[in-house]
Amino acid sequence: MNKDRIEGAAKQAKGAVKETVGKVLGDTKLTAEGKSDKVEGKIQNAVGGIKDALKE
Numbered sequence: 001m002n003k004d005r006i007e008g009a010a011k012q013a014k015g016a017v018k019e020t021v022g023k024v025l026g027d028t029k030l031t032a033e034g035k036s037d038k039v040e041g042k043i044q045n046a047v048g049g050i051k052d053a054l055k056e
Contacts, residue, residue: 002052008045012038 019034021027 002048004044004048004051006048008041008043008048011041011044013041015039015041 015034015037017034018037019031022030022032022034
């Protein structure tokens with residue numbers, strides 16, 4: 001596991017929390033930010049996975 005995978009997983013978790021809170025509060029901007037964070041986290045996690053695969 002490299003830094004990108006860890007940070008990506010953290011962004012995904014943060015995004016999920018933001019999205020849920022936004023839905024509960026009816027805040028569409030917060031919900032959208034949460035979804036965006038989740039996507040960024042998935043991409044960063046994938047980049048980290050590729051880097052790990054290339055190291056092997």
